[in-house]
Amino acid sequence: QVQLVESGGGLVQPGGSLRLSCATSGFSLDSSAIGWFRQAPGKEREGVSCISSKHEYTYYADSVKGRFTISRDNAKNMVYLQMNSLKPEDTAVYYCAAGGWYGSTCGGSIYEYDYWGQGTQVTVSS
Numbered sequence: 001q002v003q004l005v006e007s008g009g010g011l012v013q014p015g016g017s018l019r020l021s022c023a024t025s026g027f028s029l030d031s032s033a034i035g036w037f038r039q040a041p042g043k044e045r046e047g048v049s050c051i052s053s054k055h056e057y058t059y060y061a062d063s064v065k066g067r068f069t070i071s072r073d074n075a076k077n078m079v080y081l082q083m084n085s086l087k088p089e090d091t092a093v094y095y096c097a098a099g100g101w102y103g104s105t106c107g108g109s110i111y112e113y114d115y116w117g118q119g120t121q122v123t124v125s126s
Contacts, residue, residue, distance in 0.1 A: 002026035002115045004096050009120030012086055018122060020081040022096035033100030034072065034079040035113055038092035038122075045095070047108020049081060054104045061108060063089075086124045093119040 035050035099113030
């Protein structure tokens with residue numbers, strides 16, 4: 001049974017940092033791309049970042065480039081999203097998702113991903 005569980009969200013002041021974690025199980029992590037998405041109230045879910053199953057290809061939305069870093073540890077079945085210089089507009093529920101099986105690239109479209117976690121809330125506020 002495929003499972004993804006996010007953790008690490010919370011309340012942080014503008015300019016602060018958080019590291020989100022995505023614990024995966026039920027599949028071989030090196031076979032899948034993992035994407036991070038976010039959804040703010042009243043807005044559509046948007047792709048933030050992803051890392052491919054091969055060649056460590058990474059993608060970042062323009063809004064987070066230079067501030068967020070995605071990484072994976074296949075041995076621990078974990079994917080991380082390090083978020084620095086957080087802004088109030090980063091406030092959202094963050095989800096990780098698995099898909100793009102055995103691909104060399106990945107993207108920020110929700111349609112590329114088959115399995116989703118339940119999300120973790122990130123609130124950036126003073």
